[in-house]
Amino acid sequence: MQTKDIKAFGTTRANELLNEMTIQRRVLLPHDIEMEILFCGICHSDLHQVKNDFGGSNYPMVPGHEMVGRVTAIGNHVNKFKVGDLAGVGCIIDSCRECDYCAQDEEMFCKGEVLSFNSPDKHLGGSSYGGYSESYVADERYVLHVPENLDLAATAPLLCAGITVYSPFKHWNIGPGKKVGILGIGGLGHLAIKIAKAMGAHVVVFTTSPAKVEDAKRLGTDEAVLSSDAAQMAKYTDSLNLILDTVSANHDVNIYLNLLKADGSVVLVGLPTDAIPIGAFNVVKGRRSFSGSNIGGIAETQEMLDFCSKHNITADIELIKIQEINEAFHRLEKGDVHYRFVIDMASLKK
Amino acid sequence: MQTKDIKAFGTTRANELLNEMTIQRRVLLPHDIEMEILFCGICHSDLHQVKNDFGGSNYPMVPGHEMVGRVTAIGNHVNKFKVGDLAGVGCIIDSCRECDYCAQDEEMFCKGEVLSFNSPDKHLGGSSYGGYSESYVADERYVLHVPENLDLAATAPLLCAGITVYSPFKHWNIGPGKKVGILGIGGLGHLAIKIAKAMGAHVVVFTTSPAKVEDAKRLGTDEAVLSSDAAQMAKYTDSLNLILDTVSANHDVNIYLNLLKADGSVVLVGLPTDAIPIGAFNVVKGRRSFSGSNIGGIAETQEMLDFCSKHNITADIELIKIQEINEAFHRLEKGDVHYRFVIDMASLKK
CATH class of the missing domain: 3.40.50.720 (NAD(P)-binding Rossmann-like Domain)
Structure with a gap:
């Protein structure tokens, strides 16, 4: 399968600092969208996974599952998005699409659930790489529409x-x-x-x-x-x-x-x-x-974004550069954040 | 308030054997029914209360909250029962009748819930005395209709x-x-x-x-x-x-x-x-x-009895004489019963 090299921040083992690395994204399948990641929230579970606190962590690892960005390319059969649309990716990027849970829009209960990082990547092998990166590729079924009226950086944490x-x-x-x-x-x-x-x-x-x-x-x-x-x-x-x-x-x-x-x-x-x-x-x-309770399904995540748009709700955030990620993790571990770190992914281009 | 002496089996303190004693029942108030107790089930919580396992036990204590009997007298304003009817009394014999829980037929959540034994008796003072006794007096609102088609002894355990x-x-x-x-x-x-x-x-x-x-x-x-x-x-x-x-x-x-x-x-x-x-x-x-979960409201208890009547469901029981109660408690403590002891209250008359 064809791939494209992109820049990311990740780690090659537990208890190591995060550093810039090059990873691969797949070239678009018919139902895929590619989005440039503008902002990515930092969730405490990113830190838990980096440290292998729950076991089951795979390295190299690129964390990040609260992504907001703009669609830069679409596959031949994409109909929910067009190039230039705002888009969001949260925790779930795939599921079996056949079980009762998937049929009821409760993909978070599906045994075939695939997460946006540290989950088996059935296209490229290895593990999925998350949003501490330039861009993301995902099936449009699992991609959210991000409201135009909200501050984009402060919207990212809504995804998880x-x-x-x-x-x-x-x-x-x-x-x-x-x-x-x-x-x-x-x-x-x-x-x-x-x-x-x-x-x-x-x-x-x-x-x-x-x-x-x-x-x-x-x-x-x-x-x-x-x-x-x-x-x-x-x-x-x-x-x-x-x-x-x-x-x-x-x-x-x-x-x-x-x-x-x-x-x-x-x-x-x-x-x-x-x-x-x-x-x-x-x-x-x-x-x-x-x-x-643990996250929610894709349809409910969209409903939540629309609800937050209507009620003008976003997170209270501290915006950081990707180069500040290790210090942010250190502060997060001490509970020293009001109330969510968000990475300005423009900093990765520098 | 006028009372009537009746025979019962109870204990005057924790860790003492149960013995025959004389207790008082109130003379009927307008909404009260009096029933002769034919059978009373033995619940493990009878034993817990006798032993003061949960604290809060009051003595003298007459246990028993799975009573099946026949109505022997009714107050002036009783309209659910007539003399000769089968009747049952379970755990709850009174409640505030005014709170949201009472309004929703969930008297088991009412703060003013009164239990059939070891609960403050607002009419006679002291504590309520339960069903290890000749007869019971209760407000008809909390008394159940017992189906005619079921074995009465094996029906008693349904009440709790x-x-x-x-x-x-x-x-x-x-x-x-x-x-x-x-x-x-x-x-x-x-x-x-x-x-x-x-x-x-x-x-x-x-x-x-x-x-x-x-x-x-x-x-x-x-x-x-x-x-x-x-x-x-x-x-x-x-x-x-x-x-x-x-x-x-x-x-x-x-x-x-x-x-x-x-x-x-x-x-x-x-x-x-x-x-x-x-x-x-x-x-x-x-x-x-x-x-x-803990028991249920009065309306639901009636629904359960009607359901059991329709489906011919009763408990598997071992019928004992009241004089065998201490041995039954001993066996109950070891889990040696298939599956519920029921007291044949006719034995109390001897």
């Missing part, structure tokens, strides 16, 4: 962080009359506040940090509670329909299960490394659930 | 064990086309097999005991799997819509979360004493849930 919080809100029917708790104000949590508010819910943020109480208010939350204040916390017993838990550090979920109304759920979108102990009474009482 | 498994099956929409796993074949599990089958689901039992594999098949399960057989277990990955977990011993739930399809739930109705560790990936992947 945005859909990760939007999808559970939709699945659990968040809207007017619903009270939503949000744990953790970071890349996911700050978008969760904006999206839940735009959906019409009453939003209560729980945080361990007094500084984040103020930040959460600025981001639009209705209430913000210091989780260390037991008297305050007790007031929220049996009051919330859903709690979105974006925390990846180990933490006690049981106190939050008890803030739920009957049939409520704590939905984990963070990934704590240790198993989370759940007391039996905390779910049996009130038919409550401890659940999880 | 039956609704405990029926309610989550209804809540999670179990029916034709759904695959249901059942963990633990005891008082709850054996009824779960019968009810899930009658609902039209495909039933897979998971058990640690080869003997229970055979029993589960006799009870009607479609498949029965030894959970110690890793190769067999692996075949069920991503295949079940719901797993009802009736096990009260400590056990690993994560292996069962991984047998669920996307959006599936492990629903706990047992009460393990230790917190249950849940790996983050096991819920995040496939938007799966670890949930709980």
Whole structure:
């Protein structure tokens, strides 16, 4: 298969700094689009994969799965995009297209799901290379239309962080009359506040940090509670329909299960490394659930982008050059970012 | 308030044998019915409460919340029952009647819920006395109609064990086309097999005991799997819509979360004493849930009884005399019962 050399930033093994490298993209198949990557968000899972925190990392690795760009070429059978269109690629770039999950637009549950990096590349062999690169090639079925009215850099994080919080809100029917708790104000949590508010819910943020109480208010939350204040916390017993838990550090979920109304759920979108102990009474009482959620399907990702366009929602970002990636990873590891790093990919051309 | 002395079996403190005692029932209020108790099931939670395993036990205590009997007197304003009718009393005998939960027939979530024993008795003071007794008095709103076509002794366990498994099956929409796993074949599990089958689901039992594999098949399960057989277990990955977990011993739930399809739930109705560790990936992947459930509302309990009447479902029981209660508790503690003890309350008259 014909390929094209492009510039990228990646690493050849775990615990090595990222450096410029040359990778190959396939020449367009009939349903492929090629896009120049303008901006790529940095997700904590990029860092986890680079470090092989979850196992299963393949090297060389080019991370990046929050890409916004402009279409530069299209295959013969492409009909969703034309050259010059804005486009986005998130986590999923392929799936089996035949299973019940694919038929229901839930490609994230498909066993044949292919991710935008560190996933087997069935065309070129080896692993897929992500968005810390000049350009991307993908089947148009998995490429999103990016709204023209939003700041493009600040839109990039919607492709993963945005859909990760939007999808559970939709699945659990968040809207007017619903009270939503949000744990953790970071890349996911700050978008969760904006999206839940735009959906019409009453939003209560729980945080361990007094500084984040103020930040959460600025981001639009209705209430913000210091989780260390037991008297305050007790007031929220049996009051919330859903709690979105974006925390990846180990933490006690049981106190939050008890803030739920009957049939409520704590939905984990963070990934704590240790198993989370759940007391039996905390779910049996009130038919409550401890659940999880992970991104969303392609159609729902498009719906989320259109929703954010309508409500003028983007991420709060720090824009960096690709040459600053290792420092950004270092700061991300310490939680020192407000609230999402985005790489200005123009810097790769220099 | 006027009272009437009746015979009962109870205990005056934790870790004491049950003995015959005299208790008082209130004279009928306008909406009350009095019923002669014919049969009372023995639930493991009777034993837990007698032993104060969960704390909060009050003595003297008369256990029993699976009562089937015949109406012997009615208050002036009773219109659901007449003297001579069959009647049943389960776990709930009162609630606030004003909250959203009561309005939605979900009295089990009401903060003002009153249980049939060891719950504050607002009429007589002290605690409510349960069904190990000659008769019961309760507001007709919380009394069930017992079908005439079922064996009465074997119907008693439906009032708690039956609704405990029926309610989550209804809540999670179990029916034709759904695959249901059942963990633990005891008082709850054996009824779960019968009810899930009658609902039209495909039933897979998971058990640690080869003997229970055979029993589960006799009870009607479609498949029965030894959970110690890793190769067999692996075949069920991503295949079940719901797993009802009736096990009260400590056990690993994560292996069962991984047998669920996307959006599936492990629903706990047992009460393990230790917190249950849940790996983050096991819920995040496939938007799966670890949930709980506890009995059901009065209307749903009636629906369950009518369903069991239609499908001719009762519990497999061992009928005992009230004088054998301490031995029965001893055997129950060892799990030595197939599958529910029921007390023939005629024995109390001797």
